[in-house]
Structures are given as C-alpha cells and as structure tokens.
Amino acid sequence: MIVKDIFKTLCTILLGASIFVLDLSIELGVAGGVPYIIFVLMGMSYRNKKVTLLLGVIALVLTMLGFFFSQDGQQEIWKSLLNRGYAILAIIMVSLFAYFQQKVLQERNDKTEEKFTNLSNLTFEGILIHDQGVIIDINLSFESMFGYTRKELVGKNSIDLLFQKKHHKLILKSIDKNYTRPFEIEGIRKDASVFPLEIEARGFVSNNGEKLRVSALRDVTERRVATKALKKSEKKFREIFEKSSDAILIIKNGAFIDCNHATVELLGYKLKETFLNSHPSKLSPEFQPDGQKSKQKAEEMMALALKNGTHRFEWMHTKSDGKIFPVEVLLTTISNESSKQVIHCVWRDITERKATEKALKEALDKAKESDKLKSAFLANMSHEIRTPMNGIIGFSEFLLEPNLSEKGRKGYAEVVIACSKQLLSIVNDILDISKIEAGTIQLNYENVNINELLEDLYTFYQPKAKECKLDLSCNKGLEHVKSVVEIDKTKLNQVLINLLSNAFKFTEDGSIAFGYQLVEDTLEFYVKDTGVGIDEKHKNKIFDRFFQEKFKLNKLHKGTGLGLPISKTFVELFGGELWYTTHTKGTTMYFTIPYSTKEVPTTSVFIEEKPAAIQAKDKDLTILIADDEAYNMMYMNELFSRTNFKIIEAQNGKQAVELFTSNSEIDIILMDIQMPVMNGIEAMELIKEIKPTIPIIALSAFAMESDKKNALDHGFDAYLPKPLDRKLFFNTIKKYTEEKEIS
Numbered sequence: 001m002i003v004k005d006i007f008k009t010l011c012t013i014l015l016g017a018s019i020f021v022l023d024l025s026i027e028l029g030v031a032g033g034v035p036y037i038i039f040v041l042m043g044m045s046y047r048n049k050k051v052t053l054l055l056g057v058i059a060l061v062l063t064m065l066g067f068f069f070s071q072d073g074q075q076e077i078w079k080s081l082l083n084r085g086y087a088i089l090a091i092i093m094v095s096l097f098a099y100f101q102q103k104v105l106q107e108r109n110d111k112t113e114e115k116f117t118n119l120s121n122l123t124f125e126g127i128l129i130h131d132q133g134v135i136i137d138i139n140l141s142f143e144s145m146f147g148y149t150r151k152e153l154v155g156k157n158s159i160d161l162l163f164q165k166k167h168h169k170l171i172l173k174s175i176d177k178n179y180t181r182p183f184e185i186e187g188i189r190k191d192a193s194v195f196p197l198e199i200e201a202r203g204f205v206s207n208n209g210e211k212l213r214v215s216a217l218r219d220v221t222e223r224r225v226a227t228k229a230l231k232k233s234e235k236k237f238r239e240i241f242e243k244s245s246d247a248i249l250i251i252k253n254g255a256f257i258d259c260n261h262a263t264v265e266l267l268g269y270k271l272k273e274t275f276l277n278s279h280p281s282k283l284s285p286e287f288q289p290d291g292q293k294s295k296q297k298a299e300e301m302m303a304l305a306l307k308n309g310t311h312r313f314e315w316m317h318t319k320s321d322g323k324i325f326p327v328e329v330l331l332t333t334i335s336n337e338s339s340k341q342v343i344h345c346v347w348r349d350i351t352e353r354k355a356t357e358k359a360l361k362e363a364l365d366k367a368k369e370s371d372k373l374k375s376a377f378l379a380n381m382s383h384e385i386r387t388p389m390n391g392i393i394g395f396s397e398f399l400l401e402p403n404l405s406e407k408g409r410k411g412y413a414e415v416v417i418a419c420s421k422q423l424l425s426i427v428n429d430i431l432d433i434s435k436i437e438a439g440t441i442q443l444n445y446e447n448v449n450i451n452e453l454l455e456d457l458y459t460f461y462q463p464k465a466k467e468c469k470l471d472l473s474c475n476k477g478l479e480h481v482k483s484v485v486e487i488d489k490t491k492l493n494q495v496l497i498n499l500l501s502n503a504f505k506f507t508e509d510g511s512i513a514f515g516y517q518l519v520e521d522t523l524e525f526y527v528k529d530t531g532v533g534i535d536e537k538h539k540n541k542i543f544d545r546f547f548q549e550k551f552k553l554n555k556l557h558k559g560t561g562l563g564l565p566i567s568k569t570f571v572e573l574f575g576g577e578l579w580y581t582t583h584t585k586g587t588t589m590y591f592t593i594p595y596s597t598k599e600v601p602t603t604s605v606f607i608e609e610k611p612a613a614i615q616a617k618d619k620d621l622t623i624l625i626a627d628d629e630a631y632n633m634m635y636m637n638e639l640f641s642r643t644n645f646k647i648i649e650a651q652n653g654k655q656a657v658e659l660f661t662s663n664s665e666i667d668i669i670l671m672d673i674q675m676p677v678m679n680g681i682e683a684m685e686l687i688k689e690i691k692p693t694i695p696i697i698a699l700s701a702f703a704m705e706s707d708k709k710n711a712l713d714h715g716f717d718a719y720l721p722k723p724l725d726r727k728l729f730f731n732t733i734k735k736y737t738e739e740k741e742i743s
Contacts, residue, residue: 126217132175133159136212145219147190162187164194171199175213178203184220196220247327247347250334254302254341255279266349268320283317285324305331305343314350326350379707385426386701390722391419391631397726398638415631429562432494436569443488443573450516450523451476451483457496457514461504470507475515477523485523486596491570498563499527499589507531510586522576522592530586542580567591624669625649626656626683627699628676632722636670639726652676653683660687660694668737669696673711681714688715695736699724 126142128135135153143149146162153161159171167185174180180201187197201215241248247263249256255277264272267283275283280302281295288297294316305311311331316324327347334342395412398404404412435441458474465472476483496514503512510530516523534542542564571578576592625636628651640647648663650656652675660666669687673680684696698716700707708719718732 124218126219128158128215128217129212130158130215131210131212133157133171142217145189145217146187164188174199174201187217196224247349249345249347251280251302251331251343251345252341254299256283256345263347266319266347267317274320285316285318288316301329301331302341302343306333306341309333315347317347326354382701385423386722387629387632388419388423388426390701390724391635392416392423394635394639394724395419395631415634419631429566432566433562436566441569441573443491445486446489447484448487448489448492449480449484451478451480453489453493453496454515457493457500461500461512464504465512468504468507469509470504471511473511473513473515475513475517477515477517485593487574487593488570492574492593495567495570495591496525496527498567499591502563502589503527503529503531503587507586518595519592521595523595524590524592526588526590528586528588533584533587534580534582624656624660624666624671624696626651626653626669626675626680627672628652629672632672632699639724639729653678653680656683657686661690666694668733669694670699671696671716673698673700681711684715697732697736 123139124141126145127137127139128142129137135156135158138150138153146153159168163171164186170183170185174183180199182198182200184196184198186194188194196219198218198220199215201213203211203213206212242260244260245262247266248260249263250258257276259272259276264270267275269275279295280298281293284294284298286294288294290297301311301313301315310333313329315327315329317327318324326349328350330346330348332344332346334344395415398412399409399416432441454474454476458472462472500512500514503514507529508531512527512529514525514527516525518524568578571591571593574593576594578589578591580587580589582588625633625647627633627636633649637647646665648659648666650659653671654677656669656671657678660669669684671680671684675683680698680700684698687694687696695717696715697718697720698711699720699722700711701722708721711719717736720729720732
C-alpha cells in the first residue's frame with residue numbers, strides 16, 4: 001500500500017509538469033508518447049477501468065495530433081489551439097485525479113472503520129478509544145457493560161463519568177504509558193451501581209497523526225465472587241488439612257510437595273521440609289511385604305490413581321528413627337495434566353488395626369485349635385480308657401467261668417489288675433490335666449530326700465531295664481545329708497516317672513541314665529536315653545497338651561500324650577524350667593527345681609492355656625484277627641477257645657495283609673483300626689483290592705458315631721466298638737460267614 005501511494009504522488013507531480021512538456025513537445029517536435037504514458041498511468045492509479053480507457057484514448061488522440069502539427073508547413077494557429085487544449089485537458093485531469101484519489105481514500109477508510117467496528121463489537125470485552133480520557137469511540141460490549149449508548153458517551157470524559165474518584169490518579173498515571181498491564185478498579189454504571197473491572201490499555205497513533213489510546217475493559221464480578229469462594233474454600237481446606245488426625249500429603253509429579261502437621265508427627269520429624277520434595281519410596285523400606293521394590297510399586301500405585309481417579313491400598317512406611325509401620329493409603333487425583341500430575345494423598349496409621357486383626361486371627365485360630373484339641377482329646381481318652389477296660393471286662397467275665405483252672409484264674413486276674421493300673425494311670429493324667437486347666441493345682445511342700453527318691457525309682461525300673469535289655473544308671477549329685485529339699489514329693493516323683501517312662505518307651509537298645517547335680521542355687525535333673533530322638537519339626541510341640549510325637553507309632557508307644565505337658569506344668573509351679581536336647585543317638589530331658597530347705601506355702605497357680613497340636617486318629621477296625629494290643633489278642637483267643645474257629649494273629653496292618661495273601665482259607669477278618677507300621681484302614685483297602693468279597697469287621701476303642709461312620713465310609717463291612725458285646729460279636733460273625741448262631 002505504501003509503494004502504491006508513493007507512485008500516485010509521483011504521478012500527481014508529473015501531471016502538474018505535463019503542461020510544459022506538452023508545449024515543448026510540439027515546438028521541439030519530440031514524440032508525443034510522453035503525455036500518453038502519463039495519462040495511462042494516472043488512469044490505472046484510479047483503479048477504474050472506464051477512467052483508464054477514457055484517459056488512454058484522449059492521450060492517444062492528442063499525441064497523434066501533436067505529431068501531425070509538429071511537421072513543417074503547418075499553420076501556427078493550430079499549434080496555438082493545440083497548446084491551449086493540452087492546458088485545459090491538464091486542468092481537467094488534475095481535478096479528476098484529486099476527486100478520484102479522495103474517493104479511493106474515503107472508501108478505504110470506511111472499510112477499515114467498518115472492519116474495526118465489526119471486530120470490536122464481536123468481542124466480549126468493552127473497547128474504549130479515547131484521547132486523554134475523552135471518549136472517541138466504544139463497542140457494543142462497552143455499551144452493555146456500563147448501560148450507556150455510544151451517542152451518550154462520545155465526547156464525554158470517561159474518567160469522571162465511568163470510574164470512582166479514588167481510581168482517577170491511577171488511571172491518569174497509566175495514560176502516560178505506552179502499554180498498561182491489566183489492573184483492577186471499580187466502574188460506575190449508568191444506574192450508579194458499582195462493579196469491578198480489569199483494564200488493559202495501549203497507546204496508538206491515528207491516521208490523522210493523533211496520539212490516542214485503546215483500552216480493553218473486562219467485568220470481573222463473577223471472577224471476584226469465584227476468587228472469594230475459592231479463597232474461602234482454600235482456607236477451609238487448609239484448616240481441615242492441618243487439623244486432620246490423618247496424615248495428608250500432596251504429591252506433584254511423583255514427589256511430596258506439602259503435608260499437614262499430622263504427617264510430621266506420624267513420621268517423627270521436627271520439620272516437614274526435612275522430607276518434602278522426596279519420592280514416596282524415600283519414606284519407605286526398600287521392599288514392600290509382597291517382595292516388590294517400594295520405588296517401582298509406588299510408581300504403579302500413583303499411575304493407577306491418575307488413571308482411575310482414586311486408588312486405595314496398604315503400604316509400609318518408615319519413621320525418622322527407622323521403624324517400619326503399616327498405613328492405609330488413599331490416593332485421589334487433583335489434576336491429571338501431563339505436565340502437572342497432582343495427587344491428594346491420605347495416610348491412616350493401621351498399626352493398632354493390624355495388631356487387632358492379628359490378635360483376632362490368633363484368637364480364632366486358638367479357638368479352632370482348642371475345639372479341635374478338645375474333640376481329639378475326647379476321642380483319644382475314649383480310646384485310651386476303652387483299651388484297658390476291654391481287658392478288665394473281658395477277663396473278668398472269664399473269671400466267672402465255673403470250670404476255670406486256678407492257674408487260668410490267676411493269669412486272668414493278673415491281666416485285670418494290669419489293665420486296672422493302666423486305667424488308673426490314665427484317669428490320674430486326666431484329673432491332673434483337668435486341674436491344670438481349672439488352675440486348681442496345689443503344691444504340698446514337705447522335706448524330701450532326693451537321693452532316696454532316686455534310689456526308689458532305680459529299684460522300681462531296674463527289672464524293666466533288664467527285661468528290655470537296657471543299661472540303667474542313677475547319679476546322685478549331693479551327699480545324702482545335703483540332698484533334703486522342701487518340695488511336693490508326689491509331683492516331683494510324677495515328673496521323674498513321666499520322663500523315665502518316655503525314655504523306656506522310645507529306647508529299644510542302649511542305656512538310660514538319670515540323676516541330678518547342684519548348679520548354683522538350683523538342682524538340675526536329667527533323664528538321658530539312647531532312643532530314637534525327637535524330630536526337629538516337633539521341638540516346639542512336644543510340651544503341648546495331647547501331643548504325641550510320631551503319630552504313626554503312638555500305639556507302639558502307648559500313652560495319653562499328657563505326660564510331658566503335666567511335667568512341664570509341675571516344674572514351672574516349682575519355680576524351675578524344663579527343656580531338652582536331642583540328636584539321632586538319643587534325647588536328654590532336663591528340669592530344675594530350687595535348692596531350698598525353707599518352708600514354702602501351698603501354692604495355687606492358674607496356668608495359661610497353650611494351644612496343643614494333635615492329629616485326629618481314625619481308628620477303624622479290620623478283620624483276621626489284627627490287633628497290636630496283647631491283652632486284646634489274649635481276650636480274642638480265650639473268646640474263641642470253645643469254638644472250631646482257627647485264629648491267625650497279626651500285630652499290625654502290614655502283617656495282616658501278608659498273612660491274608662499267604663492264607664487263602666481265611667473267611668473273615670477282625671481288624672483293629674489304629675496299629676503301628678500300617679493302620680487298619682490301609683490294610684483293609686489293600687486286602688479289598690486282592691479280594692473285594694472278603695468280609696472285614698472293624699474293631700475300635702473309638703466309640704463315637706463319627707468314628708463308626710468314618711470306618712464304614714472307608715469300606716469296612718461292619719463296625720464293633722470296644723469293649724465287645726459277646727452276643728453281638730458272634731451274631732455279626734455269623735451274619736458275614738453264614739455260620740450257625742453261636743450263643
């Protein structure tokens with residue numbers, strides 16, 4: 001546009017000089033093409049095709065006449081007329097040029113103003129053009145903002161009319177600047193209402209060279225309300241943030257940037273700046289409980305929160321002193337922009353909850369175990385009691401036989417006595433453990449000579465040692481006169497008997513030694529054997545009630561499983577402790593008692609129940625006769641002594657299978673369920689595989705309905721509890737062998 005304007009100016013200057021050029025062109029005879037070119041260029045500058053064409057034709061005619069009359073011999077009058085015509089034409093051309101030039105400029109200005117007006121009216125901002133505050137123009141948004149029309153405001157002083165007096169100084173100061181950054185003031189509407197405004201202004205020079213100013217005004221009423229509400233909300237949030245009992249943190253781009261006071265207290269720091277701008281893994285152990293690295297898992301947890309908006313999980317954090325503690329974490333996304341990932345993080349210390357959950361779980365497990373142990377105890381006691389009772393009842397019935405010899409009567413009486421003693425021992429154990437459970441155990445202290453007590457035990461067990469071909473030795477650690485202590489003799493004796501009995505049960509060859517020695521102010525007793533030892537996996541269980549190590553052999557090593565728990569309780573009541581050492585070549589049991597000759601009052605102590613571990617023993621009875629109890633086998637032989645039955649004896653399940661395989665004439669099998677080496681159920685299943693039709697009757701001291709159902713479910717043909725009912729017993733045999741009834 002600038003180049004075109006310069007060009008038009010030059011053309012105007014050339015037009016003024018064209019009059020002289022025209023006259024000279026005729027006189028001098030120069031080519032008339034110069035005025036032609038000038039006129040054409042002038043017409044083009046008007047950007048009007050018709051004017052350009054007209055000027056071109058006139059210039060062409062005049063140029064041709066100039067050439068014609070410039071030849072020798074032409075009359076002078078024509079030359080004069082032609083010169084006058086050029087002059088008049090030049091004046092006309094100058095006038096036309098001025099007119100059209102003004103018209104073009106006016107059209108351009110009108111279009112520019114129209115475009116500016118349209119654009120300014122489309123904006124939501126109020127546009128004000130002024131000269132030192134005097135309004136020159138405004139847009140529609142400005143009219144709407146203040147309630148005035150354009151006509152009412154143009155020419156008025158905007159500062160006095162539209163803005164509060166307290167802002168005048170600031171406005172006047174900003175006018176002197178070329179550019180004014182946005183600032184806020186209050187505006188006054190036509191109805192005198194006041195509202196907040198944001199003004200941004202810039203100076204400019206008009207086409208007339210005037211220095212004017214354009215201002216953009218924005219109504220910030222809603223923004224101020226929102227800002228006020230936001231500040232109120234932020235204040236409320238900050239108050240909640242700081243006063244919350246839960247630890248609250250803000251995570252930005254994977255690092256803590258802020259936290260409340262509860263967080264600082266929870267972690268044990270003095271200032272939050274100590275750990276801010278740190279990755280969550282910096283306040284965590286290297287690994288989480290699932291084995292995953294804290295840094296990697298923290299990234300995964302934050303990614304899930306950013307993806308789903310929220311995420312809850314449990315985490316292990318580390319305090320300033322290095323202590324690790326559990327928290328429940330809730331992550332909530334505040335912003336999920338790629339360059340500004342902000343997460344609201346809440347920690348809740350769940351240390352107590354975890355401890356409670358653990359305690360509840362332990363209590364539940366303990367209750368379940370206790371219930372299981374009670375059931376197992378009842379079943380085990382039923383078996384242990386019924387076994388000697390079977391011998392007592394059975395052989396007592398034989399004693400009533402009228403034709404029984406004296407020798408036979410004596411032998412049966414001895415069996416009854418032995419079974420009675422066994423039953424008495426069991427009852428005593430049950431009574432002792434019941435008293436322990438109830439916390440009613442009493443210690444009756446008296447002066448006891450330990451050496452004499454050990455000598456009596458040695459005398460009692462020496463015959464059994466010879467019978468078992470074991471070396472038995474006793475070591476007394478004090479002189480006879482110094483071996484007197486105040487202790488409950490009965491319970492101390494029972495502890496030693498329990499330990500010695502276990503030693504004999506689990507020692508097949510070698511030796512057993514027992515004794516004591518003085519260690520500082522305690523007497524340390526020991527019972528050492530060369531038996532099978534104790535499996536490492538059971539080392540923490542053998543003192544639990546009802547537990548018998550090596551369940552598969554507990555029939556071989558008879559007992560209630562109460563000896564060691566009772567002994568441990570008695571020793572602890574004495575004020576000592578009981579422990580052991582073991583290896584493949586035997587076990588040594590140790591216990592201590594205070595070495596004191598002072599009187600100690602009778603003590604009643606409540607013993608805290610400890611969970612015991614024992615497996616349920618499914619004692620299903622099998623046929624043939626297979627039984628590991630000698631008394632039971634003797635009873636069976638006597639029972640069948642007046643029949644034509646042939647009896648084949650087996651002491652365990654494996655032997656029963658072997659005997660059945662080698663004796664094809666066997667018609668029926670009577671089988672105990674619980675036996676060493678192979679139990680009755682396993683033996684029955686193997687025999688049924690060989691001959692499915694063979695009748696097998698289970699005999700068991702377990703007499704509960706669940707035991708009977710279990711035996712029948714496994715495949716036994718019938719189930720008979722001990723002690724046996726003779727009539728039912730023979731009728732059952734008859735049923736499965738189709739023999740005549742034996743009464």
